[in-house]
Amino acid sequence: xxxxxxxxxxxxxxxxxxxTITCRASQSxxxxxxxxxxxxxxxxxxxxxxxxxxxxxxxxxxxxxGSGTDFTLTISSLQPEDFATYYCQQSYSxxxxxxxxxKVEIK
Amino acid sequence: xxxxxQSGPGLVKPSQTxxxxxxxxxxxxxxxxxxxxxxxxxPSRGLEWLGRTYYRSKWYNxxxxxxxxxxxxxxxxxxxxxxxxxxxxxxxxxALYYCARGFRSSYEHWGxxxxxxxxx
Numbered sequence: 265x266x267x268x269x270x271x272x273x274x275x276x277x278x279x280x281x282x283x284t285i286t287c288r289a290s291q292s293x294x295x296x297x298x299x300x301x302x303x304x305x306x307x308x309x310x311x312x313x314x315x316x317x318x319x320x321x322x323x324x325x326x327x328x329x330g331s332g333t334d335f336t337l338t339i340s341s342l343q344p345e346d347f348a349t350y351y352c353q354q355s356y357s358x359x360x361x362x363x364x365x366x367k368v369e370i371k
Numbered sequence: 372x373x374x375x376x377q378s379g380p381g382l383v384k385p386s387q388t389x390x391x392x393x394x395x396x397x398x399x400x401x402x403x404x405x406x407x408x409x410x411x412x413x414p415s416r417g418l419e420w421l422g423r424t425y426y427r428s429k430w431y432n433x434x435x436x437x438x439x440x441x442x443x444x445x446x447x448x449x450x451x452x453x454x455x456x457x458x459x460x461x462x463x464x465x466a467l468y469y470c471a472r473g474f475r476s477s478y479e480h481w482g483x484x485x486x487x488x489x490x491x
Contacts, residue, residue, distance in 0.1 A: 265436055298477040307469055307481035308418070319479065351418055355476035358433045360408075362418040 266290050266354050270363035276371040283339040285366045287352035292332045296356035299328055299337045302365075303348045311350075312337065342368070373397040375470050375482040383464075383489050389457040393470030393482050400446045400453055401426045406473035407453045409444060413466035423473060424453055460489045 267290035277283050287297065295315035300308035310319045312328035315335060325340040339346055347370055352363040379391035393407070400407060406425035412418050422434035424444045434442050443456045457464060470482040 296476060300478075307471075307484060308478070310477055310479045313475055313477040319477075353418075353420075353477075355473075359435060360420040360423075362420065364417050 265359055266293060266357050266361055268352055268354055268361050268363035270350075270352055270366050272366060273364065274367040274369060276369045277342050278371045279342055279344055281342045281371075283342050283346075283368060285337045285350055285368075287330075287335045287337070287363050289333045289335075289354055289356075293354045293356035295331045296354055297328070297330065297335045298353045298355060299326075300351045300353065301346075301348045302351065308351060339368075373472055373480040375472065375480055377468070377470055377482040377485045379485055379487075381486055381488060383460055383487060384491050385461055385489055386459055389455070389460050389464060389468075389487055389489075391455045391468055391470070391485055391487070392452055393454070394450070394452040395472075396451075398472065400424075400451050401448055403427055404474065407444070407446065408471045408473050408478065409455045410469045410471055410478075411466040412469070415463075416466070419466075421455070421457075425473070462489050465489045 269288045271286050297315045299312040302308040311322050316328045327338050329336050349365045349367045351365050374396045376394045383389045406423045408423040409421040422444050424432050424446050441458045446453045465488050468485045471478040472480040
């Protein structure tokens with residue numbers, strides 16, 4: 265299986281901050297990387313697909329970059345509704361895997 | 372608008388079989404551009420992809436290594452739904468189970484989630 269490692273596992277930030285979350289794959293996955301946001305009691309919500317494509321309806325303050333093994337999700341100016349847990353997921357292999365998640369908390 | 376509606380028991384005894392169904396509206400289980408997935412979530416294992424079924428001139432399945440010997444995912448074209456069966460469950464299989472549609476290799480549409488507890 266391809267292992268997905270996210271860092272940090274949690275972070276504290278203030279409204280208006282620029283936030284960066286990293287995801288590393290155990291082997292190259294080209295650009296087959298998706299990002300999700302999950303709030304308590306809800307299913308994950310797709311934010312970014314194919315490493316850098318913004319899902320329809322997702323605010324432009326979210327962006328994704330990277331290819332190969334290293335990827336980044338950036339929130340350019342953190343908003344109150346962005347406090348949540350974020351997951352990466354690879355779709356390179358027929359056996360899909362998720363990262364362990366990054367919880368973004370209010371400072 | 373794609374919607375996925377899950378059904379199935381929330382309590383399963385150890386060693387028995389966990390069975391869940393995901394009914395699809397707004398799409399077809401036979402859509403050759405989509406894949407139909409089961410994903411679970413628990414505090415100890417995080418988000419864990421379990422497997423999928425998809426149609427590309429014929430039916431295919433892929434399963435996670437961790438459950439490969441115990442899992443079956445089947446499409447039901449007559450009812451436009453797909454199902455999950457997980458055999459020989461243990462308390463480690465206690466989790467929130469989701470179905471999800473795979474499209475462009477990502478998951479935009481999810482079911483509402485079913486909390487399944489494995490306990491006697």
